Amino acid sequence: MATDQQLLLADPLNRQLINRLQHGLPLCHAPYQALAEELGTSSSDILQRISQFLDSGLASRFGPMFQIERAGGAFTLVATHADEDDFDRVVSIINARHEVAHNYRRDHRLNIWFVLACERPQDVPQVLQELELATGCRMLNFPKEQEFHVQLYLPV
């Protein structure tokens, strides 16, 4: 699988496409057409490449990036600590919740950091309480108090 990814990244057109597609796709009837002309290829070739990015794991997702809080929902960052010999159990309980959008292991005493996406803000304390009961670990809640900047762009 790593080889697939390396082969894909070795192709300059794939790298251009990964860069361009991070900026966003237009809302129109043929959203790939202008990009295809610019890169000297076809829409169907672009689609095939996107599909390879997803299949190989080079990209985790392609589609609308939602800000659920703008639609009445809530995102929050949560941290907890699990002992090494209990780590997998705790992670599997956390990851089983559909509200957990992503979860990272980090090098710190607080070694589990995950993001909860709830459709209603009042669901957050409920989910955290249930997770504390199920895991036996204290959940530290880090809701966003202010957003200064969000623009993830990782050029390749």
Next chain:
Amino acid sequence: MCSSTSPSEPTLSPLQRQLMHITQHGLPLTEHPYQTLAEQLAVTEAEVLSALQQMQDSGVIRRIALVPNHYAIGYRFNGMSVWQIKPDQLQQAGQRLAASGWVSHCYQRPTHGTEWPYNLFAMVHGTSRAQVDELLQQIKTLLGDSCLSHDVLFSSAILKKTGLRLTATNQ
């Protein structure tokens, strides 16, 4: 406080809610994806485009884009840098960091007593540890005396990354 803590909560139309549900796993990979969505929902492409445009304008959708796997594309060093900023200087520190172009996300978040004194969070990404260390040094200089202490938490594994998943019952 700021606008992000008290968002006007635009209620989604039934079509917008349906669009959110059927695209949460991704956009259909077709030459005319909005037409494909329209066919799936038995509406016109114009209705889909207008609903999505409105969601983009109101910020419900940031953009329709590719989310690369940081590690797979070479960014193996992803640090969550955390900074303890004097409360009366937090606003300025956050704005400076946002304008620096060195971080992908920058948020004010609550502290948790002595266990967690850091109130400013900023994500840094690099292809080498040295590159990230250099960024951190630059940030430290930028923040100057407003910063009392800091730390960086590198991610050592992606445990889950699915993005938003809404429950079927609310469809």
